[in-house]
Amino acid sequence: MILIVTGVVFLCVGPLSLIILYRNQAILLDKTFEVCLNLGDNISNLATEELLINETFDATSTALSRLKTSQLSGLLDAYVVNIDGRYVAEINENHLGKPVPQNELDYYFSLKELDFKEVESGSGPILRFTYPIFIEYRDKKIRVGAAIFEFDKEEVYAPVVQTRTTIILGASILFVIGIIIAVYSAIFFSRPIQQLTAGAKLIGAGNLSHRISLQNQDEIGELASTFNRMTSQIQDFTQNLESKVEQRTEELNQSLKVVQDLKERQDGDYYLTSLLLQPLQPNNNNSKTVKTEFLIDQKKKFSFRKWKSEIGGDICITDTISLQDQEYTVFINGDAMGKSIQGAGGALVLGVVFNAGLMRSRITKNQKVYPEVWLKERFLDLQNVFRSFEGSMFISVCMGLVETKTGVMYYINAEHPWTVLFRDGKASFLEEELAIRKLGTPDIEEKFFVRMFQLMPEDIIITGSDGRDDFAQEEDDPNHETINTDEMQFLYRVEEAGGDLEGISKGIKSKGFLIDDLSLLKISYNPDISEAKFFPTPELPSRFSDTNQLLAGGNTEEAIQSIEELFKENPNFSDLLKLLGKLYFETKDYSRAVECLNQFIDINPANNESIYLLSLSYKNLNLMNEAADVGERLYLREPLDFNNLVSLAETYFELGVYRRGEFLIQKALELNPDDSVALQIQAKIESIKNTLTPEEIQKVPKPLVEIRSLTSVIESADNLYAEKKYKEALNEYKEALKRSRENPFLLFRTANCLSLLERMEEAIEFYSTSLALVPNNHHARNNLGSIFFRLRRYAEARNEWEMALQIKPDFKTARINLDKLEKFIQENLVQAES
Template sequence: MENMSGVPLGRNLALWRTADLEATPESVLANAADEFQLLQTDRPGLGFSRDTCWLRLDVTNPGERRTWLLEFATPSLDYIDIYRIDANAVTHLYRGGDHVPFDERTFAYRNAVAELTAPAQSTIHYLIRVRTTGALNLFLRAWDREAFQQAVVREQIAEGLYFGIMLAMLIYNLFVYFGVHEISYLYYSVFLVFFILMQLAVNGMGYQYLWSAWPGFSDYGVPVFTYSAVFSALLFTRSFINTPRLLPRLNRLIDVLLVLAAAGLLFLLVRYLLGAYVIVVLSNIAAVVSIAAVIIISIVALFRNSRAARFYLIGWAGLLCGVLVTVFRNTGLLPAFFFSDYSLHIGSIALVMLLSLGLIDTINQMRRKLQSYSTDLEQQVSERTADLNSSLNEVRSLKRQQDGDYYLTSLLIRPLNTYAQGSEKVHVHSLLRQYKKFQFRDRESDLGGDVCIAQEITLCEKKYTVFLNGDAMGKSMQGAGGALVLGSVFTAIIERARIGEVRRQSPERWLKNAFIELDHVFQCFDGSMLVSVVMGLLEENTGFLCLINAEHPATVLFRSDKASFLGVEHTYTKLGSGIRHGNIQIYTTNLKPGDVIILGSDGRDDLRMQSDDASSHPESLNEQTIDRIDESQPWINHDETLFLRVVEEARGDLDSIEQLLRRTGEITDDLSLMRIAYDEPAAKQERNRGEQVRSHDEAYYQRYRELFERAKEHGSKRDYDTAIDLLKQAERVMPENLNVLKSLARVLFHTKDYGAAGEYARRTLERSPAENDFLYMDSYCRRKSGDLNGAIESGERLRLREPEDMRNLLNLARS
């Protein structure tokens, strides 16, 4: 158990098969203990079978107590039960499979994953029961939690690329159909829809994302989508190859196969008569036979000089290879390995690409025929004008090409700088001045590596403003390339946060995951593309702020006409430089109404200064810069606190900040600034209201102060019962007073009333989410009250804020 990063367990499993569906662990151990046979492959494939499989797995842990994950890497298994065999008892540990409601799974993942615990220096005996109507592939893997999570991320990226390609082909062909109204494109698009659904059903992602509320649907979803894909593929073949005209005899074969595919769909109506096992086997046979027929038709059409048949033959041959490998793996004729697992993916991508090329080639043939009539005339005109324009074109070509590249790149970057504004409390403004200026076709524009993004998302049913200010390494095109990658990936991350399970993540977890994903993307460039960035989340109702900084200039807080830096101790190296993700810490705080935070790239600090510039603004000088005034040569500002003084003088206004920076020195880099104001109207109303308090409000406040001070006095004397009574009276006077909620949580915690203490801790966090002590109290109270999942969730949130808080780590270990 020392290294479990997806370790195959096939050779560690002993197998016994039986047709008895009523067998129990006790009866198996009593009657068949000597009949188990050790498997000889890492990834056993037993083909289609109705038998119940009993697996025996012995795990030895020579070290300390350890928790590990057991993955059943075949999503189509119907029922999975895991038992621990002790000397005197059989304990049921886990139940899973695609016939078990998805919400009951321990991990929201397409495969069944069981979390098991191995005591220190022990050998544990497990008995596993597996039953399914599909292919019986017993590929089991052992994982550490962290390695499993990393593997899932990589897998999701690969699956996302695959389904992204398939969806792109679908959307493209639909657009072409609506443009040219060629029926072949419609048949092809319908085929892609059912083929994608079939793939989702086969790999378990359909059950995870689409029909998780219908356990067992995949047993019939796979044949439904298979028959539908076969039916639409045959229609596409008849239209694309034009078999009624070119191959009238083979067209009858297509008609027969269409009838059989329709009959296969009708068989699903009597599935309870035939059973899921028979239906699944028949659908696999139908797929292979239909693809073989399509290939035969393509070969015959190729000999009839059909140009389209070339693409068709190669594409379907590739898919046939993928289907055959998959079927042979499902029937046990081939072992399960990477190529057999993903052969259908590879073959299907080749198919859709080649079929799309075939359709494009058909359109191109039509265009070439139309263009051939005007080719001679155009050639004569071109020859007469070529000599006159050649000299001018040679002079201007390089400049035009360069400016054109700049302009197209700037057009790509511009939509990424988004500012979605829908909040009444959070107001975002930005200022973006890229350093590179150019002109293209009478259009003036700029280009650089700075990015400003702000949008709204919902996490845990709370509205947040997510923001990012980034600066990609390099000038002009290099920086713009980094900005394009950064903006595209981060926008995709935001869009993904609006759907699915991501919306349930805590803000700290979402921010860390987004940061890690961005870093992984830029690590792919091997250090040639680095990005400094500051990104964060601001909660609308409470002003709760989460920040993370990757070697970017510090965020500035402008409060009560004073500017200061935020989170300077929580800074990491640039994205793409190899950040140690395990040590990432999220900076959190609570903003007050009227607070403004200013984000900016290093263009705000990289000012080329001269003595006359500095002398004209004595407020910008300090001990670090005053000795440079007499130097005749320009020098670059190194005083980062200069920006604080500029913010104070400009009172947080971005246009005024830019003007002051330009008056102070020459800006030598891209300049981007973001101003995020929290609840400014409420703060202005409070200031206008002043100290005018109505008499009955003053009376309530005095009553609250009296009760609160008496409660403090009794609490200091350890008279907790009286203190609690007084605090609850104060709560009735001022129900949402933060001091009362905090005090009640602390006193109840001292009295070990963990249920009530946890409730007041959570009410405190609702008002002031950045209170780390009360986040720990909530986790501790949840653990004491038996809510281990809640304790872990709160503890993990605190660990992201304070990774070295030993009391929290100890509490998490006990949870």
């Protein structure tokens, strides 16, 4: 015990003494270093000029002599060496004028700053500090000499030695005190500890009746009391062990039964949820050209009575719908946040909401929307529902439409794993960056936009949940595993499996094991290529080249006629339609531009330039609702298209939808703040707002489904007209004219209805208004001529029919009517003469 205490004292005091000793020694050396640095600076300032001229060193010698009288502690000598290696100034003048030894001179002139080293001399060790002296010349440092200061090491470290002596004396005193304390502790503490040890040995030998008798009120006495209590409990436990085991076994059985009941009820809930999910994720796609299949492998597997099933947050749905008289394959792959029942709840919500949207899409009036608008509606349906959960449930989705005729895919990716394209044996990602956060995330509505991709024959698209990438990879150590972080691994599995879903799943599992739900949805595009083939006429390239020359020469009208003839001969060459539409637009024949561009977009729906021109054409025809509809379609694809933003804002201004127009023009000005057209539109909106009530300012655009109601009205009117229900058709055409007052086609059809209902004067008025907008409408002139003939206004009738033949010389109906008029006049003249 004494040795232990003594050792502790020595271990504490010894290192502390050494630390203090070396620390003080370092401090003294640092302070001496600082003094030498200041001395070196001062000597350098005085000696620089003298070292340069190398004549007299009076100032330097005077400064050094003052150092001698300054009684600087431990300073033995100080001297200055010039560039020639001679002592030129010194305190003691022992070396003055003599050359410096070469080894020392090399050391002095190798230094770039103050340096220190310890050297031996005849009188003992000294501390030598060398300060190199430089001058600045043309941004260069030129060495001119060195200043050296020598200190007596023993005198410098004298305070340290005194401190060391004091520490040793103190440590000795503490050592003696430690021995005294150790002896006392050995006597005072060892007896009760020995008694406690002896009692523990007896109890350990099996004598559980023995008790340790210590009356100490200290920690050892408390330990003895605790030891006695423990011995008593062990004795009691040993005597009653069997009954306690039976009691505990019964308690465990009861708990196990409760757990089994709970698990059975939980499995029942799981099974019911899995049954609810099954009809919500059908593969109802029946397209002949776009095939879909999916694979779902939920992480949570369970058994309920005799049934085995699985549950999770992944869901796949496919179907076929019709929009704008075009067939589309619908697909969605979702991954709800959470495991087991929570994730399944999210999948249930998505399934119910999305299938409800599909059901609404079966209604005819809801099919009059563009695919971009349909996607936006489904996105908002889901976003509004998941947003209502206020952060407790999110879901990532990849959702889209594939036009079965053209293979154009419209889709969105809301924080879902990247969509994969498998083409010609190679797999690649379609996306490169995140655009939309998970559904349920606040304020993502304005970030919505529709991605587009043109599928080629035999292309395969694969979208899937996190499980395709998040699998654990086994290492050499069976107790260690790592989670895969290489997203390229999935591309390798797709290529290895040739796009087969089962093969992809097996490939993933061969590299590790799934740690999440896995769902994969595959879309294959296999059109009948033979039906799409066409063979252009041999002269197409040369004639098309001639047409380009006409355009280059400014002969637009001749170019248009040439292209029209080419298109009649090559009706499958859709680029001719696009070019025709652009030329009609440039020549301000907007009606024909609309016709050509609509036909071209039906064939090539991914062409954004044509959609923009179509919107402008509608706007120039004053069909603002249609212009807004088409412009919004482009906006959903390209939210940052500056020209479309400006045009769409102006369209909404004309429609009186100022809030939407203001929003769009602000977005345009964010892209180009100095654009004069955009600034003018903004000024027009601001000026009109000052004249409106708050309710009128807050007027919002109707949903795009309702904006297209004009088209629905026209279709209804056309159907009634075809069924010869002219009175009902007239009402529909007049309803359409309320929304598009200067539409020449509507005016023409309204006049036809009035004519067929024998309301001649009204018919003349509508024909005249239509012809004022489109003077070259030969059908309108022929019909107007017929009304004049029936009203016996023969001269006016002849004039209209002749104009119709001037517009279209081969117009047979007008020729027949004109011949009929001439014959009628001749017969009446003959009768009059007789």
